[in-house]
Amino acid sequence: MPSFDISSEVDWQELDNAVNQVVKEVAQRFDFKGVKSEVTYDKKLKTVTLFCSEEGKLDSLNDIFQNKAIKRGMSLLSFEYGAVEPAFGGAVRQVIAVQAGISKEKAKDIILTIKDMRIRVQAQINDEKVRVTGKNRDDLQSVITGLKGHQDTLKIPLQFGNFRE
Numbered sequence: 652m653p654s655f656d657i658s659s660e661v662d663w664q665e666l667d668n669a670v671n672q673v674v675k676e677v678a679q680r681f682d683f684k685g686v687k688s689e690v691t692y693d694k695k696l697k698t699v700t701l702f703c704s705e706e707g708k709l710d711s712l713n714d715i716f717q718n719k720a721i722k723r724g725m726s727l728l729s730f731e732y733g734a735v736e737p738a739f740g741g742a743v744r745q746v747i748a749v750q751a752g753i754s755k756e757k758a759k760d761i762i763l764t765i766k767d768m769r770i771r772v773q774a775q776i777n778d779e780k781v782r783v784t785g786k787n788r789d790d791l792q793s794v795i796t797g798l799k800g801h802q803d804t805l806k807i808p809l810q811f812g813n814f815r816e
Contacts, residue, residue: 653791654784656777656813657761657798661729661751663694669719670699676715687742688712699730699747706743709735713745726808750807752779757807761798764805768797788816 670692677683677690687704690712701716703709717727733746753761758776765774765783772785772794785791795811802809 652784652786653788654782654813654815655791655795655811657753657781657783658779658810658812659729659750659753659757659807660810661749662723662725663751665723665725666699666720666749667692667694669716669723669725672719673712673716676719677712682711683708690716697749697751699749701745701747702738702742703744704740704742706735706741709743709745716747728802728806728808753781753807754779757805760805761809764798764801765794768794770794770797 670690673690677688686708687702688708689700689702691700691702692698693700699716701709701712703712720727720730729750731748731750733748736744736746738744755776758781761781762774762776765772770785770790770793772783772790774781774783783791783794785794791814798805798809798811
């Protein structure tokens with residue numbers, strides 16, 4: 652029976668490159684002269700932290716980060732923004748969680764979305780992926796098309812791979 656896997660992967664090297672580009676650009680921009688700002692990336696915690704000594708500049712720092720991530724081919728749906736937290740001396744910090752892999756809750760949402768399409772396929776959760784099997788290739792392709800349209804409501808970037816006959 653034909654099958655494929657649905658996953659949500661993040662290219663960690665591209666994220667690291669985007670963070671490094673943000674640091675270089677902020678160091679050269681005139682509007683950030685005299686403003687202490689940092690962008691740190693922690694692969695183990697799967698977070699990116701934006702720190703700025705002026706609250707108004709945090710939005711600009713975030714815009715630069717988003718532009719660099721988009722240019723590197725990353726989806727903004729991969730980032731879950733935390734609240735802006737006050738830091739020492741009037742500075743602010745924002746932690747961005749990077750969503751890598753599909754959590755159990757999101758996997759259940761994906762399966763419910765597939766069932767709502769009323770296509771005769773089976774979907775099951777495998778670790779951080781969802782495997783979809785069906786009797787013919789056309790059903791699987793229509794599931795892929797339907798899920799691409801629902802990516803914004805699921806709030807997770809999806810990749811489709813491991814297609815087997």
